[in-house]
Amino acid sequence: DILQSPQISKCRSPEMETFSCFWTAGNFYNLTVPRILQLLYKKSNEEDWKECPDYITSGQNSCYFNASYTSVWTPYCVQLASKNEVYDKKCFSVDEIVLPDPPVHLNWTLLNTSQTGIHGDIQVRWDPPPTADVRKGWITLEYELQYKEVNETKWKELKPRLSTMVPLYSLKTARDYEIRIRSRQRTSEKFGEFSEILYVSFSQIGIGCDHCTEEVEFPWFLVVVFGVCGLAVTVISIVLSKQPRLKMLIFPPVPVPKIKGIDPDLLKKGKLDEVNSILACHDNYKAQLYCDDLWVEFIELDIEDPEEKNRASDTDRLLSEDDLKSHSCLGTKDDDSGRASCCEPDIPETDFSASDTCDATSDSDQFKKATEKEGDLLCLERQDNDESLPNLASTDPQRQHRNTQSENSNVWAPFEDSVESPHLSVHTQISNQNSLTSTDFYAQVSDITPAGRVVLSPGQKSKLGRAQREGCTEQNFPMDNTYFCEADVKKCIAVTSHEENEPRVQEQGFNEDGYFTTESLTTTVANLGAPTAAPPSSETPVADYTSIHIVQSPQGLVLNATALPVPDKEFNVSCGYVSTDQLNKIMP
Amino acid sequence: MSSKGASLKGLLLVALLVSHMLLTKEGVTSMPICPNGSGNCQLTLEELFDRAVKLAHYIHYLSSEIFNEFDERYAQGRGFIAKAVNSCHTASLTTPEDKEQAQQIHHEDLLNLILGVLRSWNDPLIHLASEVQRMKEAPETILWKAVEIEEQNKRLLEGMEKIVGRVHSGEVENDIHTPWEGLPSLQLADEDSRLFAFYNLLHCLRRDSHKIDNYLKVLKCRLIHDNNC
Numbered sequence: 084d085i086l087q088s089p090q091i092s093k094c095r096s097p098e099m100e101t102f103s104c105f106w107t108a109g110n111f112y113n114l115t116v117p118r119i120l121q122l123l124y125k126k127s128n129e130e131d132w133k134e135c136p137d138y139i140t141s142g143q144n145s146c147y148f149n150a151s152y153t154s155v156w157t158p159y160c161v162q163l164a165s166k167n168e169v170y171d172k173k174c175f176s177v178d179e180i181v182l183p184d185p186p187v188h189l190n191w192t193l194l195n196t197s198q199t200g201i202h203g204d205i206q207v208r209w210d211p212p213p214t215a216d217v218r219k220g221w222i223t224l225e226y227e228l229q230y231k232e233v234n235e236t237k238w239k240e241l242k243p244r245l246s247t248m249v250p251l252y253s254l255k256t257a258r259d260y261e262i263r264i265r266s267r268q269r270t271s272e273k274f275g276e277f278s279e280i281l282y283v284s285f286s287q288i289g290i291g292c293d294h295c296t297e298e299v300e301f302p303w304f305l306v307v308v309f310g311v312c313g314l315a316v317t318v319i320s321i322v323l324s325k326q327p328r329l330k331m332l333i334f335p336p337v338p339v340p341k342i343k344g345i346d347p348d349l350l351k352k353g354k355l356d357e358v359n360s361i362l363a364c365h366d367n368y369k370a371q372l373y374c375d376d377l378w379v380e381f382i383e384l385d386i387e388d389p390e391e392k393n394r395a396s397d398t399d400r401l402l403s404e405d406d407l408k409s410h411s412c413l414g415t416k417d418d419d420s421g422r423a424s425c426c427e428p429d430i431p432e433t434d435f436s437a438s439d440t441c442d443a444t445s446d447s448d449q450f451k452k453a454t455e456k457e458g459d460l461l462c463l464e465r466q467d468n469d470e471s472l473p474n475l476a477s478t479d480p481q482r483q484h485r486n487t488q489s490e491n492s493n494v495w496a497p498f499e500d501s502v503e504s505p506h507l508s509v510h511t512q513i514s515n516q517n518s519l520t521s522t523d524f525y526a527q528v529s530d531i532t533p534a535g536r537v538v539l540s541p542g543q544k545s546k547l548g549r550a551q552r553e554g555c556t557e558q559n560f561p562m563d564n565t566y567f568c569e570a571d572v573k574k575c576i577a578v579t580s581h582e583e584n585e586p587r588v589q590e591q592g593f594n595e596d597g598y599f600t601t602e603s604l605t606t607t608v609a610n611l612g613a614p615t616a617a618p619p620s621s622e623t624p625v626a627d628y629t630s631i632h633i634v635q636s637p638q639g640l641v642l643n644a645t646a647l648p649v650p651d652k653e654f655n656v657s658c659g660y661v662s663t664d665q666l667n668k669i670m671p
Numbered sequence: 672m673s674s675k676g677a678s679l680k681g682l683l684l685v686a687l688l689v690s691h692m693l694l695t696k697e698g699v700t701s702m703p704i705c706p707n708g709s710g711n712c713q714l715t716l717e718e719l720f721d722r723a724v725k726l727a728h729y730i731h732y733l734s735s736e737i738f739n740e741f742d743e744r745y746a747q748g749r750g751f752i753a754k755a756v757n758s759c760h761t762a763s764l765t766t767p768e769d770k771e772q773a774q775q776i777h778h779e780d781l782l783n784l785i786l787g788v789l790r791s792w793n794d795p796l797i798h799l800a801s802e803v804q805r806m807k808e809a810p811e812t813i814l815w816k817a818v819e820i821e822e823q824n825k826r827l828l829e830g831m832e833k834i835v836g837r838v839h840s841g842e843v844e845n846d847i848h849t850p851w852e853g854l855p856s857l858q859l860a861d862e863d864s865r866l867f868a869f870y871n872l873l874h875c876l877r878r879d880s881h882k883i884d885n886y887l888k889v890l891k892c893r894l895i896h897d898n899n900c
Contacts (some may be wrong), residue, residue: 154768220892
C-alpha cells in the first residue's frame with residue numbers, strides 16, 4: 084500500500100452561493116493517536132485561519148460553507164491540517180469552482196413520425212437544477228444532451244445550448260433510447276454531473292413498428308468488393324486483349340521522342356536515299372541549310388545511289404569520260420512536278436529552296452528521275468565537289484558533296500542543257516588540272532561561265548580565267564539575300580571562247596528559274612568577247628575563299644583575283660547569302 | 672476582371688467572418704439599424720441590456736481565454752498560482768460579493784458601480800494591449816485578444832452610459848473609478864516580476880469581467896424580466 088497523506092480532493096460550488104470542500108483521509112492508520120483533521124480557511128483579506136463551519140452537511144470528510152461564509156469573488160485559501168501538521172492547501176475563488184447540479188424533470192414528447200413509420204422525431208425538455216438561481220440571472224447555465232440506443236455503448240453528444248429543450252430527429256421507432264443531460268456555468272469549461280437517464284420507447288405510446296421491415300443498410304462492403312473485382316477484371320481484359328485500338332484508348336502509349344516527318348524505323352532499316360530525302364526536306368534541316376556557312380549549305384545526308392558507291396574517287400569520276408557522257412544531265416528535266424506544289428512561296432524561284440521544302444517524295448522522285456545513272460548528279464556535282472573546301476568538316480566529305488550536288492541537281496537543272504558542254508570544258512580543265520596537280524581531291528570553283536560551266540582552280544595552284552570573269556559585268560543581281568546565295572555558287576565565269584560557242588545554242592530553250600536565266604547568261608556570253616582562257620597553271624596562290632569583285636545580277640559574282648581577306652563570318656551571317664552591304668564591305 | 676476581384680474579396684471576407692465566428696464561438700453582432708429609421712432612433716432598454724449583456728459575456732470570455740493562454744505559456748512552473756491571492760486595483764470599489772448583496776443593492780448604485788469598474792479598466796487595458804506586445808514571443812492569440820478586450824470594453828462603457836442615462840432618475844453621479852498604477856510593474860526589467868505582474872493583471876481582469884457579466888444579468892432580469900428570466 085502506498086502511503087497517502089490526507090489531501091483535499093476538490094472544492095465545489097453548485098450555484099455560486101455556497102461551496103464545499105472534500106478531502107481524503109489517507110491511510111495513516113498505524114498512528115496510535117487518532118488523527119483529527121481540520122479544515123482551515125482564510126479569506127485573502129484576513130489574517131487568521133478559521134475552522135470549517137460545517138463538517139456535516141456535505142457528508143463525510145467535507146466542509147460546507149453556507150451563503151454567509153461565501154464571498155464569490157474573494158480569494159480563499161483552505162488547508163487540511165491536524166494539530167501539528169498541514170497536509171494540504173488550496174487557494175481559489177468561488178467563481179472558479181462552480182459546478183452546477185444536474186438538470187431535473189427530463190421528459191420527451193413526440194413531434195412526428197415518418198411516413199413509413201420507421202423513424203420519428205421527439206422533443207426533450209428539462210428543468211434547470213433547482214439550486215441554481217437562473218431566474219434572477221445570478222447564474223447562467225449551458226446544457227449538453229447525450230443520447231444513445233439502449234444496447235449501444237457510445238453516447239452521441241449534442242452541442243451545448245442555453246435553452247432547456249431540444250429536438251431529436253430521426254430516431255428509430257423500433258428501438259429504445261436513453262437520454263442524459265448535464266450542465267455547466269456558461270463561461271466555465273467543466274460540466275457538472277449527469278442527470279438521471281431518460282428512457283425513450285416508442286412502443287409505449289403505441290407507434291412502435293415492430294412488424295416493419297428494417298431498413299436495409301446499404302451494403303457498402305459488397306459494393307466495394309464487387310467494384311474492385313470488376314475494375315480489376317476490366318483492366319486485365321484490356322491489357323491482355325489483342326485489340327490495339329482499345330488498348331490504346333484506355334492506355335494511350337507514351338509518346339517517344341520523335342522528329343516530325345522522320346520515322347525511326349526508316350532510319351534503322353530504310354533505304355538511305357529515302358532517309359536522305361526525308362531529312363533534306365525537314366524543316367530544321369532547311370533552316371540549317373540557309374544559315375550555315377555558305378560552303379556547307381548544301382550538305383545533306385548521303386542519297387545513296389548504288390552506282391555511286393562504286394566510285395573510287397571524285398577525281399576519277401571527273402576524269403572518266405564515259406561517265407560524263409553517260410550522264411544524263413540533259414536528261415534531267417526540270418519539271419516542276421511535285422516541286423512547285425510544295426514550294427514555299429516566300430522563297431520563290433529558287434529551285435534550291437524548292438528542293439528543300441519539297442517533301443521527301445517529290446524529292447526522291449526527282450532524284451529518281453534524275454539519277455538514271457549517277458548522271459545528272461555528277462555533272463555539276465563534280466564541279467561542286469571540287470569547289471567544296473576543306474572547311475566542310477564532314478566525316479564523309481565525298482558523300483556530302485555528292486549530296487550537295489544532288490541538291491544542286493535541281494538547282495542546276497535549268498542548265499541541264501548547258502551542262503554537257505561545260506562538262507567537257509570542265510573535264511578538260513580538270514584533266515588539265517589533274518595533270519598539273521597531283522591529287523587535289525577538291526578543287527575550287529573560281530568561275531562559272533554564263534553557260535553554266537564551272538571553271539575550277541585546283542587548290543593553291545592555279546587560277547583560271549580571271550579574264551573570263553569580266554563577262555559577267557553587265558547584269559546586276561537582285562538585292563535579296565536568297566539570290567545571293569545562289570549567286571555565290573554560280574559564279575559568273577567567263578569561259579573560253581570555244582566553250583562558249585556551244586552553250587549558246589543550247590541555252591535557248593531554258594526557262595527562267597529566278598537566278599541564272601539562260602538568256603541572261605547567253606547575253607552575257609554574247610557580250611563576251613573571245614575570252615582567252617587563262618593558262619590553267621598560274622603560280623599565284625589561290626585562296627580558298629576568293630573575294631567577290633563585282634556583284635552582278637542576275638548572273639553572279641565576279642571573283643576578285645587578289646586574295647582579299649574575306650571575313651568568313653560575313654558570308655555566314657545572312658544565312659549564307661551575302662547582302663549588298665556585305666559585298667560593299669568586301670569589295671575593294 | 673474587377674468584378675471578379677470584388678466578388679473574390681467578398682467571398683474572402685465572408686469566409687474570414689465565418690471562421691472568426693466559429694473560432695470564437697461567439698458571434699459578435701454589429702449594432703443593427705434602428706427599426707424606426709427616423710433620426711430620433713431610440714433603442715429600447717431591453718435591447719440596450721441585451722447588447723450590454725452580450726458584450727459583457729464576450730469580454731469575460733476573452734479574458735478567460737487570455738488568462739488561460741498566458742497561464743499555459745508563461746506561468747507554468749513559476750508558482751504564480753500560489754501567489755494568486757492578490758489584490759486588484761478595483762478592490763476599493765465595494766461591489767456585491769454574493770447574491771444577497773446583489774439583490775439588495777439599488778440598481779442605480781449597481782449601474783454606477785459597473786460604470787466605475789469599467790472606467791477603472793480603461794487605462795489598464797490600453798497599457799495591457801501595448802505592453803503585451805513587448806512580451807517575449809507573445810502568441811498572436813494573446814495579442815489580438817488584448818486589443819479586442821480593450822475595444823469591447825470601450826463599447827460596453829458607451830452602452831452602459833446610455834443605459835445609465837435612461838435609467839437614472841436623478842442627476843448623473845460623479846464617476847467612481849479607481850486609478851491604476853500598475854504600469855511600472857508591467858515594465859519591470861526582471862522577467863519573473865514582469866510576468867507575475869501580467870499574471871495578476873489578467874487574473875484581476877477575468878474576475879472583474881465576470882463580476883460585470885453577472886451584475887448585468889442580474890440587472891437585466893430584475894429590470895426587464897422582473898426576476899423571471
